[in-house]
Structures are given as C-alpha cells and as structure tokens.
Amino acid sequence: MYLDPHSVTRVTSLGAGPIGGGWAAHFLARGYDVTAYIHDESERAAFDAIVDTAWISLETLGLDAGASRARLTVTTDLEMALDGAQFVQESAPERLEIKQTLYARMGELLPENIVIGSSTSGLTMTEIQAGCQTPARCVIGHPFNPPYLLPLVEIVGGKQTDPAAVAWAGAFYEAAGKAPLIMKKEIPGFVATRLQEALWREALHMVAAGEATPEDIDIALINGPAPRMVVQGQCMAFHVACGAGGMATNLDQFGPALKWPWTRLDAPELTQELRDRMVDGCNSIAGDRDFEDMAADRDAKIVAVLNALRQSG
Structure with missing residues (x-):
C-alpha cells in the first residue's frame, strides 16, 4: 500500500x-x-x-x-x-x-x-x-x-x-x-520530552527555593552529566558506573536513596517571583548576545560533537 x-x-x-x-x-x-x-x-x-x-x-x-x-x-x-x-x-x-x-x-x-x-x-x-x-x-x-x-x-x-x-x-x-x-503506546510527552521535563521541574524548584541560580544549574549540567549522555543514556551510565555488578549493584546499593527527599517531581507554583528569577538569570547568562548569535554558537558546538562521534565510530 x-x-x-x-x-x-x-x-x-x-x-x-x-x-x-x-x-x-x-x-x-x-x-x-x-x-x-x-x-x-x-x-x-x-x-x-x-x-x-x-x-x-x-x-x-x-x-x-x-x-x-x-x-x-x-x-x-x-x-x-x-x-x-x-x-x-x-x-x-x-x-x-x-x-x-x-x-x-x-x-x-x-x-x-x-x-x-x-x-x-x-x-x-x-x-x-x-x-x-x-x-x-x-x-x-x-x-x-x-x-x-x-x-x-x-x-x-x-x-x-x-x-x-x-x-x-x-x-x-x-x-x-x-x-x-x-514507541510502544501513546503517552503524554513521549519519552525524551518527559525526561527533559522532569529535569526542568527540578531546576525550577531549586531556583524557587534559592538553592541554585539558572547559571548554577547550567554549569552543573554542561560539566556533569551532559558530556556523558552524548555516549551513554541514563540507564547505561548507571549500569557502567557500578563496575562488573552493573545495574544490579546500583539498585541493590543505592535503591534506598530513591526514597530520600532529593527530588520534587511535582511542578512548582509558577509565581511572579520565580518567573522573574528565571528570566533575569537567563538574561544574565546571555549577556549582550542576541538569539541569532546564541543559536549559531549552539549549532556549531552540536556539529562538533556529532562530527567527533562520527570520527570515533
């Protein structure tokens, strides 16, 4: 057909x-x-x-x-x-x-x-x-x-x-x-967007609570999990991180931590104060760069990553 x-x-x-x-x-x-x-x-x-x-x-x-x-x-x-x-x-x-x-x-x-x-x-x-x-x-x-x-x-x-x-x-x-x-079935937000939104909610909570600024959050991501995620998703990153025992060791050792009050997965209340903190923080990071310059810089760096992956096989 x-x-x-x-x-x-x-x-x-x-x-x-x-x-x-x-x-x-x-x-x-x-x-x-x-x-x-x-x-x-x-x-x-x-x-x-x-x-x-x-x-x-x-x-x-x-x-x-x-x-x-x-x-x-x-x-x-x-x-x-x-x-x-x-x-x-x-x-x-x-x-x-x-x-x-x-x-x-x-x-x-x-x-x-x-x-x-x-x-x-x-x-x-x-x-x-x-x-x-x-x-x-x-x-x-x-x-x-x-x-x-x-x-x-x-x-x-x-x-x-x-x-x-x-x-x-x-x-x-x-x-x-x-x-x-x-995908196996229709779900709201698909797969990648839902994972991204969970990260986004955590970021908003930390800014709302005064625990981190937008710049802190982006520094942490860019220099922490982001480079690793280019070659390993979250599941395999934790599987490999625990040595020969793999994911079984990860869950057996760190499973109890899943109950610790680290995360706040519910969406935070988007107050005017939180909105202004996010906007001001991102404007501070951007400085005097306009959208076109930031998009071009983003694209050039993504291209470099993609080309590096190609060359590494």
Missing part, C-alpha cells in the same frame, strides 16, 4: 517556525526535493532565516549527494504544497483545532498511501486524526530541536493508525538520516 520508504524523493514540510523550517532544511540536506507550506507570505523572511542558519551547520556536517537549496519550493497554497508529495511532515501551531482542520483537508487532498507525520510535542495522534477521513496513515514524528541537527524522532500512532504506517515512518526517517524511536 505505502511507497518504498527508500524511494521517496519529494517531501512536503508544513510550517514556517523553527520546527517546520528546521525540517525543511534537514530534508534538503539529505537530497530531497522539498515543498514548504507557510500560512502567509509575511512568514517568509523568518522561514528563510531558519533555513539560512541551519544550512551553515548542515554544510559543515556534510550534505548528501544532490542536496541543494535550489530544490526548495515555498508556497502559501496548501493544495500546491501537497501536490506530488511522497511524505508530509506537519509542524503547524500546537492548537488542536488548527491541526484537526488541517488533517481533514489533507485527508481530501492526499492519496491514502501517503504517510503524514506530525511534529507535535503535546497533542496525541488520536486527537489530531479525529476529523481526518484517512486517519490510518497519520503518525506522530516528534523531533528534538533543532530538527536539522538532533537525530531523534519519536514515532507513535493513534487509535485509528495503521501499524504498517508506523513501521513505514520508522523506516523512512532512518533512510532520511534520523534516529527513529518507535
């Missing part, structure tokens, strides 16, 4: 924001023909700036054969954007009514064998596909930001999704140079 995922040459990316623009840049760098749909021509300058920024890093990482900015078409006409698409990556605003309307329209315009992947980070596919007349081919394909650099894509279907569409999406994203994670 579905195309051979390795035969796809034409991708449509919907959305003009950092995720939509980032996806467009990623697919261009992998040698696809890309049609990008933006809602209004006023979004074009911001979209182009995202692709321009991404392209610097993508060229440093190395472009696939045939990759070219000339293979990008940008349009405000949804029907034109979907014409001839062999895969669609949807990155519309995170509002359920917008996505449901969009999927209902795509159900009318796209052949049933064309898979649609949603970049949503907070909605479920069961909700999104509710008004689509062809829901079986609709999946979540949730990236990490920036999607043109970070490989992860979390994939899961909704209640009406064909399992074959989920498997197809996994194969396609892998062919497109991503690291797909096919």
